[in-house]
Amino acid sequence: MSATVILETLRRHFAHIAYVAAVLMLLLIGTTMAAVDGPAGATFEIMKLFIIIAGCQIIGPEFSSGTLQLILSKPIHRARYLLSRVAGVVLALWIVIALAYSADVIARGIGGHKIAWLTSGGAATAVAAQAMLVCSLMALFGSFTRSYLNVALYIGGQILLSMIGGFLQIISKIDRGAFAALGAFLRSHPGVISTIRTIDRNVYPDPPPIPFDRNWLLLVVSNAAIALLLACLIFRKREVPYGAD
Amino acid sequence: MSGIRVRALTKAYRSIGRRHPVLHGVDLDVQPGEVVGLIGPNGAGKTTLMSCIVGFLRPDTGEVTVDDRASDDLDVRRRTGFVPERMNFDRRATGRAFVRYMARLAEVPRAGLDARVDALLERLGLAGAAKRRLGQYSRGMLQRIGMCQALVRQPDFLFLDEPTSGLDPNGVFLVRELIAEQKQRGAAVLLNSHQLAEIEKVCDRVLFLHNGVVARDETLRDATRIVIAVTLLEGSFDPAAVAAATGIEPAGNVLTATVASDEQTADLVARIVGAGAGVVDVRRRTADLESIFRGTA
Numbered sequence: 001m002s003a004t005v006i007l008e009t010l011r012r013h014f015a016h017i018a019y020v021a022a023v024l025m026l027l028l029i030g031t032t033m034a035a036v037d038g039p040a041g042a043t044f045e046i047m048k049l050f051i052i053i054a055g056c057q058i059i060g061p062e063f064s065s066g067t068l069q070l071i072l073s074k075p076i077h078r079a080r081y082l083l084s085r086v087a088g089v090v091l092a093l094w095i096v097i098a099l100a101y102s103a104d105v106i107a108r109g110i111g112g113h114k115i116a117w118l119t120s121g122g123a124a125t126a127v128a129a130q131a132m133l134v135c136s137l138m139a140l141f142g143s144f145t146r147s148y149l150n151v152a153l154y155i156g157g158q159i160l161l162s163m164i165g166g167f168l169q170i171i172s173k174i175d176r177g178a179f180a181a182l183g184a185f186l187r188s189h190p191g192v193i194s195t196i197r198t199i200d201r202n203v204y205p206d207p208p209p210i211p212f213d214r215n216w217l218l219l220v221v222s223n224a225a226i227a228l229l230l231a232c233l234i235f236r237k238r239e240v241p242y243g244a245d
Numbered sequence: 246m247s248g249i250r251v252r253a254l255t256k257a258y259r260s261i262g263r264r265h266p267v268l269h270g271v272d273l274d275v276q277p278g279e280v281v282g283l284i285g286p287n288g289a290g291k292t293t294l295m296s297c298i299v300g301f302l303r304p305d306t307g308e309v310t311v312d313d314r315a316s317d318d319l320d321v322r323r324r325t326g327f328v329p330e331r332m333n334f335d336r337r338a339t340g341r342a343f344v345r346y347m348a349r350l351a352e353v354p355r356a357g358l359d360a361r362v363d364a365l366l367e368r369l370g371l372a373g374a375a376k377r378r379l380g381q382y383s384r385g386m387l388q389r390i391g392m393c394q395a396l397v398r399q400p401d402f403l404f405l406d407e408p409t410s411g412l413d414p415n416g417v418f419l420v421r422e423l424i425a426e427q428k429q430r431g432a433a434v435l436l437n438s439h440q441l442a443e444i445e446k447v448c449d450r451v452l453f454l455h456n457g458v459v460a461r462d463e464t465l466r467d468a469t470r471i472v473i474a475v476t477l478l479e480g481s482f483d484p485a486a487v488a489a490a491t492g493i494e495p496a497g498n499v500l501t502a503t504v505a506s507d508e509q510t511a512d513l514v515a516r517i518v519g520a521g522a523g524v525v526d527v528r529r530r531t532a533d534l535e536s537i538f539r540g541t542a
Contacts (some may be wrong), residue, residue: 004349015337066333070394073327073404074350075319180338225485241293 001083002076009069009088013054022050023096030100034107040049041115041116041123043100051131054093059235063149069240079232086139086228095133098122107219122211129220130205136227137203142234161200168193249275249298249402250434254307267293269457270307277401280424280434280443282465284491291437292330292406294454298435299327299404311402314538321402323352330407332387336380340371340390342509343379347394352477362476363404365393371421379397393421396427403427403434409443421447471529473510476502490520 013019030043059082062068071081101124108115134154141150171179172186172193186192202223208216251273257266267290275281283291296302298309300317312319334343341435344362353361366375369389374382382390395403409417424447429435432448438444444451445465453461457490477487477498488494493502500517504510514524 002350004346008346011342012337014336015335066329066331067335070329070332070334070347071350073322073325075317075322075352076346076350168350216455218419239303241296 001087002080002166004106005035005076005081005084006030006088006091009085010092019054019092021190022053023099024156025052026096026100029104030103031107034104034113035111035114037111039071040103041120042103043104044097044127044195045121047097047100047127048130050096050150051093051127051134052138052154054089054143055131056148056154058082058089058135058139058150059142060145060147060150063142063240069099077234078238082139082143082229082232082235086135086231090132090135093135094128097128097131100124113191118211123207125217126207129217129224130207133205133220133227134225136231138225140227140234143231161196161204163202165193165196168196246277246309246401246431248277248279249273249435250308250310250313251294251298252308253293254309255305256290256296256297256302257305258293267457268297268304271454271457271459273298273452273459275433275435277433278428278431280428280436282448282451283435283437283454284439284441284444284451285460289454290457291454295404295406295435295437299325299480324401326398326400326403328391328395328403328405328408328412334379334381334389336378338379339376340379340382340386340445341366341375342395344393344397344449348397351394351398353398361397362393365396368423369393370415373525385413385416388412389416389419392423396423399430400427400431401432403432404437405434406437407439408436409438416441424463463489471504471506473502473504473513473524474528475497475502475514475517475524476526476528477517478525481516482522483521484519487522490516529540 009024014198026043026047029046033042059068062071062085072078101120104120107119138150141153145153156240168186171183174180174227202219205216205220205223251271254271254273255266256268257264259265264459271290273281273294283294285291293302297304298311298316300309300315300322309316311325312317314321316325322507330414334507341362341490345358345368348358348362363372363375366372369392369486371386371389371393372387379387388408392408392506395405399415403424408420421443424436428449436444436448448465451463452459453463457483475515477495477500479498482495484495491500491502502513504513510527514527517524
């Protein structure tokens with residue numbers, strides 16, 4: 001990892017009006033929810049959109065603007081640069097999560113409400129892990145696309161996987177008509193549907209059923225590591241013609 | 246230190262079902278202390294060639310080495326400076342922060358880093374704008390800051406893509422000076438430019454890239470070779486007599502010759518005068534890039 005790149009990534013976030021505005025908005029929502037004793041950890045649900053917006057900027061836009069070519073003319077290994085960029089964005093997101101968590105605790109304390117340490121802390125940890133996974137996936141999708149296509153792949157993939165999973169589930173129940181043969185095939189090969197559902201669960205995991213679920217955290221972190229490994233392998237070989245889009 | 250070496254380089258771009266060849270076997274050498282210009286019409290493959298040499302693109306076949314190593318070798322990168330045609334970076338970063346960041350990436354030691362950055366900004370005439378955001382910079386200022394980041398570690402290999410585009414005359418003079426300084430230091434400089442006059446002023450050699458091959462390799466400056474143009478007084482001479490005395494046929498009233506020293510120039514002029522011609526002017530000149538460009542393109 002390169003501390004220089006991580007710090008520069010953080011600087012870019014802190015100097016970005018959209019980042020500052022989003023942080024203030026999240027803090028405002030979190031504080032208000034806590035002040036009225038709303039459900040603990042609700043702010044973190046809103047954060048998912050923020051994570052996608054921050055994550056999609058990891059590499060694609062740098063590629064398209066020509067910034068990446070300037071960077072790669074310097075003595076920094078491509079994989080090191082990519083990992084540092086991901087680390088910088090994840091850190092920027094973790095700072096927001098920490099601030100939101102602190103705001104929630106402080107506002108509940110001031111309002112005299114019960115502080116749900118476990119629920120709120122669990123939700124913060126889960127969203128922090130999800131931030132890591134989303135950024136890793138954005139880096140992976142950005143390693144072979146340009147501009148903001150990575151976010152299109154991420155959201156498109158999520159929609160497509162759930163649609164295909166649901167569609168095959170329905171077909172598997174059909175035992176007559178045009179889809180009878182396909183239905184029979186899916187019933188005799190349950191692995192097809194379960195594979196699609198497993199991919200869906202791994203790439204787009206739902207929040208853990210219990211706070212600080214170790215298995216869930218392990219799943220998310222290991223999937224993020226695999227995504228990063230693939231991203232580095234692809235990015236290492238990628239051609240970077242210079243000039244903006 | 247070896248220079249930049251390219252052998253039999255071919256490169257094609259691929260899109261769905263199509264292959265578009267751009268470079269068809271380019272050979273090129275840039276020695277340390279040499280400034281080589283790359284010119285050619287649009288689509289000739291100049292940018293692709295430079296991208297392959299800098300290591301942004303992978304050649305299909307052929308070999309690219311910089312100091313006998315692959316151009317994307319990190320040690321080579323440490324000694325490489327690159328100025329893109331258009332500078333693109335976070336517009337919210339200040340000029341100084343940008344150069345500082347690039348200096349850190351270039352592994353300039355922390356001790357003396359700030360002094361080095363400030364000295365370069367001063368040298369490029371950007372000291373007053375160092376705290377301004379890049380978004381507020383003009384095109385010329387961005388070119389200058391691009392030059393700053395490329396020179397921050399005194400590179401041995403300098404790649405410049407249209408470094409003077411968008412620059413005012415003072416900026417052009419400055420870039421010219423900087424290139425001369427790099428040459429003096431012993432850096433190998435490859436300059437991609439459409440500005441023939443500029444190429445003529447700063448380059449030792451120029452390569453004409455046309456249809457993906459080096460169509461001509463023209464030496465502009467050589468310690469052993471001086472091109473002179475002798476302007477003869479119209480009506481004062483018999484072209485055949487001048488040609489017989491010098492061995493060179495005058496073109497109109499101008500006789501262009503290649504000599505190795507000032508003594509040879511004096512001898513040539515004496516022979517012209519001896520043939521009965523009046524001499525109006527003797528000028529040292531480099532190759533006429535414009536006519537060569539027209540002929541090649």
